[in-house]
Amino acid sequence: MKPGIHPEYRPVVFRDQAAGYAFLSRSTAESAQTVQWEDGRTYPVIDVEVSSASHPFYTGNSRVVDTAGRVERFNRRYQRRSSAD
Template identity: 75%
Template sequence: MKSGIHPAYRPVVFRDKVGGLAFLTRSTVTGDRTVEWEDGDTYPVIDVEISSASHPFYTGQSRVLDTAGRVEQFRRRYGDRH
């Protein structure tokens, strides 16, 4: 590899905001916040919206979509045109 053109590849903690899962891995992503990990060292932390701890496919829980509200919003916006 050429030196000086690649981003730094270092340990980073990814933390799921909803599921509470956190795992330490290596990445090139950067973050401005840090967290103290189980080994006592401090690592940058990246908060993610969804991971295997909160994704419906892995948890077996489905999410409820408000389809009735969407239909009503559509009818309010466009009316009952035939």
């Protein structure tokens, strides 16, 4: 590998806010936020929306999604176009 062209590969904490779950891994991801980990050291933290702790595939829990509102918006949007033609 050429020196000086690759990002730094270092320990980073990934935090799933929905599940209250965090894990320490290695990454090149950048973050201005830091968190003190269980070992007493401070690491950059990346907040994620979904992880294995909160994803329905891994947890076996299904979530209710507001599909009715989406379908109504879709129908309203395309009814206007078809009536204008």
